[in-house]
Amino acid sequence: MSEHGQPHIAPLKTYLNVFAALMALTVLTVGVAYFDLGAMNILVAVTIACIKAYIVILYFMHVKYSARIIWLTAAAGFIWFVLMFALTLADYATRGWLPFPEAW
Amino acid sequence: MADGQAHTPNLAHHFDSMDQQRESSSLGMWLFLAQEVMFFGGLFVAYGVYRFKYQEAFAVASNHLSVAWGAFNTVVLICSSLTMALAVRAAQLGDKKRIIRYLVATILLASLFLGVKGIEYTEKYHDQLVPGPTFQYEPDFDQYAVPVTAETAHPNFAGHVHLFYSFYFVMTGMHALHMVIGIGLMIWLIVKAQRDRFSREYYAPVEMTGLYWHFVDIVWIFLFPLVYLVWRH
Amino acid sequence: MSAQAKQENYLNAKHTVASWLFSLDHKRIALLYLLTILLFFVLGGIAAMLFRVELLTPGPAVMESETYNRLFTMHGITMIFFFLIPSIPAVLGNFLLPIMLGAKDLAFPRLNLASWYVFTFGGLLGLGAIIFGGVDTGWTFYTPYSSTYANSQVILAALGIFIAGFASIMTGLNFIVTIHKMRAPGLTWFRLPLFVWSHYATSIIIILGTPVVAITILLVAIERIFEVGIFDPALGGDPVLFQHLFWFYSHPAVYIMILPGMGVISEIIACFSRKRIFGYPVVALSSLAIAILGFFVWGHHMFVSSQSMYAGMIFSILSFLVAIPSAIKVFNWVATMYGGSVKLDTPMLYALGFLGLFIIGGLTGLFLATMAVNVHVHDTYFVVAHFHYVMVGGMVMAFFGGLHFWWPKITGKLFPELLGRITVVIIFIGFNLTFFPQFIVGYLGMPRRYHIYPEEFQFLHVLSTAGASVLAIGYMLMAVYLLYSLVLGPKASRNPWKAAGLEWTTPSPPPTHNFSEPPVVKFEAYAYDEEEVYQDDAEPGDKGHG
Known part of the structure; x- marks a missing residue:
């Protein structure tokens, strides 16, 4: 929310976009796990998880407007x-x- | 006492304004979540250390988990996060009907998640993979594409698999416990919403529960790849 | 008594038991905490006296080894988790923080009350562990002894600490929000009293550290209950991992204990030197520096635990860094007194005692942060003496100094000053007599947690026990005259020390909502050059008789 007054109300579309991105990243993380990337497997998995967490925090948890x-x-x-x-x-x-x- | 603004019924006596109260509860909730990060953080560090020490054992153990169920639950939980976000948005707009509708949807999705978790736990129980005195494990390396190393030849390989399952149950169990608490909070919110306690000016409990729920989602976002998706190629 | 003497305050507003047990007033909750932690202080003290008696002779005298183990564990657990950690924050912090900020209460009064109940419940579980046979693991609960072998009430004690941890998290959370959101108009960050700064730093440690020990100790309990072997070497579990997780909190916990004490000392030294704290902004920020650096030094507890030597070197270097902000504080306190008109009233004597003892405690900490020296004195009485100089010589001195300083504000009564001064001297002598010989006996090789020792150590142990008795007499004397002043002491005026600070602008004891008018802050902290800041406009009849 902003420093003062009414909090920011994000449009419905933002939430749906975030949802779509989270779904896409879930598919990606499952898919990529079946390729042998050596030591990179864990790095990729953690990076994707961080991106997912980041957009949840930013949009679902409104930190972007905080x-x-x-x-x-x-x-x-x-x-x-x-x-x-x-x-x-x-x-x-x-x-x-x-x-x-x-x-x- | 000279307060600048007229008292609204939802303004506690020690705050000067609704803004101050709202910002306080929001900061308080975030501090609580920072605390939660470190709470789960201790578990993740311990898990990380053992996974680092016993990579092959953890890979083999993880391969006994069902990626299908894990992925399904991930999708369910992300959906519940969306419905929760929409419930908070409905609260911001002062739309009581939608608050309740989205909260009910979130509870249903959460129950679905816990149901699937129950199925998974039962499977592990039948396979005697529940940690403790009843744990039984005979490694079968042909089944998995794990290279034979000093670790796979370790006489205590089964013990290391046991460790993986200890963490699997403690971490997912702790996560599930947080979900049960979240469901309780949402039921309380629905009762409050029914009684018209929320308005465009006052909906902090919905917002705070929302933050909590998204946090639970984030924990799972890390748990799923770290616990289920080890060495799948 | 004048007509105004009947003024309503937080103590006489209501008298029912329920009005105390369900009070949302931070001042009443602070007093609930005070009673609870003093109970634990007495319990821990009794345990200490008992094993000090046992240590009078080189052989077993009055108790068996098992009893001895349970006593020193009880002493450690009650003193650390149920006395030192909540002592200043939950009592003085709870009482003073909102008043110092010019607020009517903490941001979340119900959370504050809940924290006391949670703490008390955790404390009862801890008491239960003692009653049902005690715990013999030492306060550190090292695995695999605690998780597999110990034949005592580990689960109860672990759950008690787990639960009490949440009380401390609730308090820390409340403090941070209150400091951020509820400062009076004009009270900018660099006008805050250093007491507030140090509580802010403490709260950061509590929020980021306590949950880690909570989950760690819970894992020990889970391992014991379900036999899942998380730290069990039989399954490939690593007991040293427990130590990592445990010390990740428990080393910063040392700063949870000492930082609020440093805040108290800053207030006292400024008041009794009639000067602004020298280098105020640096002292304020050094609290934050200690809080942050303090998180990354935990490995110095593990130099001999099979921790990698390379990690040990990192932790050793980081440990030395903590000395910098601590030294900044000490130097600046001394610089504050330099050229000030120093008055040696009771609280100031406590502050001076703190300074001397904390310097010894802190400098011996550097010995222990040095890997090579540490290997030599690890787990000896040298370590015991070191942390008692910091915890008792530092923190307990600060706690009682603060209690005396704000006693007139909290109770509305004055304590007998001469007795107060005599008691400080007794406590100071008793303390040094108890713990200084332990440096020597530890350096000579006496390990901690043993009650059978070679005869050549007996003299030093006898000195130590004698000192403990002197210390106990000092504490009892304090209890007597403070109780006396509570009943028969003369009424305190609004500002008996002529101190600066918002808490001294409101009557003693303060009214339920702290201020009759919301205060506006116009001066820096400790503006002792502005007479208006520290005047004591005592109402007639308020002073001199009771």
Whole structure:
């Protein structure tokens, strides 16, 4: 909603377009899973999911028409999640780097 | 107390204006959702770590899930998100009849989703894939195009598959629990709408429930590819 | 008494029990919280005294190992989850935040009341865990001991903490919305008292951190109930993953505990130095810096846990960074006092105690953030002493300092100043006597959580137990004179400390809706050069007798 006064009312067409896009992306994500892209499979899947989430947040959840603090709050949750994931994985990904010493 | 504006019945005493009240509840709801992101986030991190450690086991385990049911449920949930968005739009326009109609549609779609989830859980129960002491799993590598690696040869391969199912049940279960709560909220909204509690000026509960519902949808948007669509080629 | 003395306030507005238990008034809810957390403080304190007695002798003396394990776990769980975390935010924050903002209440009063009920319910489950046999895992619930082997009430305690976590989320959410949306006209962000800034930073940590520990501890409970093996090595589960998730919250939780204390200290130091806090905007922003940086240092709890050395190095470097905003605060408080007309009243003595003890606690934190040193002193009494210097020396000192500072505002009564000062000194001496020997005994190699130890450590342990007794006497003395002042203390005027801040412009105790006229803010925070800001126009008959 805008900072003051009546909130923005999106036209019906916007919602239907978003719905169509979400459906198309669902078909895409299922389809692409059956091709062998190696390590890219997971990246593609996550990217498509992020795009879907982004348009849900933007249009269904009206963040596009919201105050900056709402943008910030919505972003904070996701950014914090990514940081938590990255730092935890920093441990697991580097565990094998240092070989165990041979018996001494 | 000198308030600038005349009191409307829906304005709480400690707010000065409807704008302030509406912005407060909206910010509050978003903070709650940020909290929810981190709540599910803990699960996703744990799942991500194990999937990273036991890639082949998770691939094999995921192949026992039905993509058809998963995709069907994704479609159902996106439809319910659309009807929810339309219910909020109806509330913005002050159209009581449509609010109720769209909310009922959302509840029906949500129930359909939960029904399908029930079918899937039952299948897993029959296959003895429900985690816990009754879990039974014999790996059959010929069935899946998973390359033989150190991981597939791991003596505890079945244990790693068990882990996948622990997460499958906890994550989808937690998601389903959120949906049940959402259905409860929508029933409460329908009762309120019946009693003409909402107007063009005051419909915050509809809007907040809408935000919550879309969040539940987003969780599934990530769950579906991450849990169902592992190593399908 | 003048006719005006009968003025209606939040305490005398209604007297029924229901008017307290179902009150939506943030001030009454704050007092409900105060009673609840003090109960847990006493419980945790009793547990501490019991195991300190056990530690007097090198061998087992008055209890068995199992009892000892349950006692230190009970001490940790009650003190951290049911006392320290809610202490300043839910009591002083709840009471003061809306008043400092010039608002009539928090943004969501019903949520606020609900949070107290949720907290109390969680607390009752925690109490249940103690009554039905206790928990022996330590407050950290490390897996796989907690999830598979521990033969105690882990599930009850875990659920209690899970539920109490939501109370803290509700409070944090309420604070952020209130600070954003309900500031009085003229109260811009950089006019906010530092108490508000530090609560804002705390609330951010609560919102983004607490849910992670909630789901983690829930996973432990689920694993115990359904045997699904999420952290079970037998299935390939990784117990260290639990530690990652646990410390992702529980390290920032240290800042949930200390940041509000820092806010209190800023208020007290400004008031008793009669000066604006030196470098106000930097101090305000350093709270946010601590909140954000504090999230990315959790791995320093796991240097010896099989965590990768490379991750350890990242976490070690990030841990050092937290020292920067903390040091900024300490330096700026000292700079504030420099050249100020410092008055050593009770709250100021607490603040000075905080400064000294927090510096020791903080600097020993740097030892522990250094990987090589950490390996040496990991899980020894050195760590115990370090976090007690921060938690008790820092946070508890700040809590009681704040309680004394705002006691006249909250209760409308003055406490006996001389007794107050004597008590601070007793607490300060008792505290150092308790915990300083623990640095030494830890450095010499005494591990934490053991009650049987080599004889050469006995002297230091006896000192520590003696100190704990002094500390307990200090706290009891405080309880006595505060209760006395509640009943027989002289009436407090509106602004007995001549402090700046919106809370001092409204009567003591404040009326139900906080202000008779919605306030308009015309000055910076702590504008002690403007006489109009801190005057105390006591009504006749308000002062001097009671």
